[in-house]
Amino acid sequence: MEIKKICVIGGGLMGRQIGLCAAIHGVDATVYDLNPDVLAAVQVWEDDYLAGRIAKGRMTEEQVADIRTRYHLEPSLEKAVAGVDAVIEAIVEVQDIKAKFFRQLDELVSEDVIIATNSSYMVSSLFADCVKNPARLCNMHFYNPALVMEFVEVVQGPHTSEEVAGAVYELAKRMGKCPIWQKKEIPGFAGNYLIAGLTQRARYLVQNGYCTPQEVDIALEKGFNHKMGVFRMGDLTGIDLSYTMMKNTYERTGEKPDMYDVYEQMVKEGRLGRKTGHGFYDYE
Ligand SMILES: NC(=O)c1ccc[n+]([C@@H]2O[C@H](COP(=O)([O-])OP(=O)(O)OC[C@H]3O[C@@H](n4cnc5c(N)ncnc54)[C@H](O)[C@@H]3O)[C@@H](O)[C@H]2O)c1
Numbered sequence: 001m002e003i004k005k006i007c008v009i010g011g012g013l014m015g016r017q018i019g020l021c022a023a024i025h026g027v028d029a030t031v032y033d034l035n036p037d038v039l040a041a042v043q044v045w046e047d048d049y050l051a052g053r054i055a056k057g058r059m060t061e062e063q064v065a066d067i068r069t070r071y072h073l074e075p076s077l078e079k080a081v082a083g084v085d086a087v088i089e090a091i092v093e094v095q096d097i098k099a100k101f102f103r104q105l106d107e108l109v110s111e112d113v114i115i116a117t118n119s120s121y122m123v124s125s126l127f128a129d130c131v132k133n134p135a136r137l138c139n140m141h142f143y144n145p146a147l148v149m150e151f152v153e154v155v156q157g158p159h160t161s162e163e164v165a166g167a168v169y170e171l172a173k174r175m176g177k178c179p180i181w182q183k184k185e186i187p188g189f190a191g192n193y194l195i196a197g198l199t200q201r202a203r204y205l206v207q208n209g210y211c212t213p214q215e216v217d218i219a220l221e222k223g224f225n226h227k228m229g230v231f232r233m234g235d236l237t238g239i240d241l242s243y244t245m246m247k248n249t250y251e252r253t254g255e256k257p258d259m260y261d262v263y264e265q266m267v268k269e270g271r272l273g274r275k276t277g278h279g280f281y282d283y284e
Contacts, residue, residue, distance in 0.1 A: 001167040003085045011042040015090035017146035023071035025175045030072040032080035039073045086114035093244050102130035116140035123185040125157040134159035140168050152179040153189040202230045207258035213280045231280040235273035243267045
């Protein structure tokens with residue numbers, strides 16, 4: 001089972017990069033988003049990115065022309081998923097919205113088309129009842145920026161077939177990644193499960209006045225050689241994403257996570273991190 005043609009659902013921060021990474025590595029990739037403005041923005045981003053690669057001498061004109069033949073933006077979901085071997089979902093981190101999408105997708109693709117979710121925390125079993133053949137459903141979790149970061153988690157749920165997880169794992173390798181194949185599900189998978197523990201302690205320190213977010217990052221970056229402290233990383237992944245996940249936890253447990261109000265305020269003010277130029281840090 002070889003994945004040659006994919007569709008990425010959602011042209012946001014992650015989806016556009018996952019699609020382009022696949023196209024760069026020889027896989028035919030179509031990006032679909034329900035918002036046409038997002039697809040227009042992806043076109044501008046793609047042009048800028050590829051022009052930059054040429055300007056820096058990292059790609060030739062011929063290579064870029066070749067990549068462009070494999071990277072497509074499509075405003076119709078039906079057309080976007082036609083003839084694909086796999087669909088990678090990268091829409092908002094809200095369970096009900098993802099579930100609704102999987103039900104819709106199930107009506108459009110045949111039962112052997114692989115469906116992978118790029119969710120940051122949600123295991124694919126949460127969506128097993130949304131599709132007719134859950135054996136073709138798994139997690140494929142990329143890290144931001146997906147064009148650069150090599151780590152990918154392929155997570156095989158109890159419903160996922162070995163063949164499907166293997167094909168997704170091979171796709172990750174073909175995309176130049178260094179994947180792991182987790183055969184047991186845990187929310188957040190290996191990476192975000194680990195980082196959640198650290199983040200929780202970091203937020204506890206700030207919430208209770210022991211130090212500022214910037215001081216937490218200094219401790220991690222200068223004391224432990226982390227490339228990025230957790231708050232700097234939060235700016236990169238998006239304050240809105242962190243807030244959505246905190247909100248999910250709050251709703252699920254009834255316990256307000258540390259720094260919840262701070263994140264809520266930042267979202268209200270549009271301080272979403274790097275993408276808006278301001279977050280815990282200011283950017284050019
Ligand atoms: N941001 C990160 O650093 C990061 C890292 C790893 C994984 N993820 C996960 O990737 C997914 C996407 O995150 P993101 O940061 O790219 O989000 P984003 O908000 O930047 O992009 C989401 C896109 O999905 C589109 N969308 C929403 N509902 C849709 C639907 N029903 N059909 C088609 N398009 C739809 C939106 O228009 C938007 O363009 C989430 O599950 C997130 O947890 C994010």
